[in-house]
Amino acid sequence: MTADLFSGLLAGARAEGWSTVLLDLAGVTGKPALMDRFARALDLPDWFGRNWDALADSLGDLPTGGQGLLLVVTGWQAYADACPEEWAVAREILDSATGPGLCAVLALGGSH
DSSP states (O other): OHHHHHHHHHHHHHHTTEEEEEEEOTTOOSHHHHHHHHHHHTTOOTTOOOSHHHHHHHHHTOOOOTTEEEEEEESOHHHHHHOHHHHHHHHHHHHHHOSSSEEEEEOTTOOO
């Protein structure tokens, strides 16, 4: 059921002209894995520094096209519980990066 929900959400956003990215954080247990997931999901360049400043800069520089970019983050709860201070920084970066070109959504239903 959850996979259908995310598929429908992403398909609906694409139909409205949004670019979409699903960032699944299931199994992430630390900052290195978190940065790797961001890098893969957002197709960040090899020179991405895998630190908080680099993540903030990269999110601000994403090509959004059309209506913008919808970033749906799933499976984040275990990481938030295991690394609350790191997750707070990641949330702050996502909050700061969102605006006319980027919409980040934290899915409460877990991983897909």
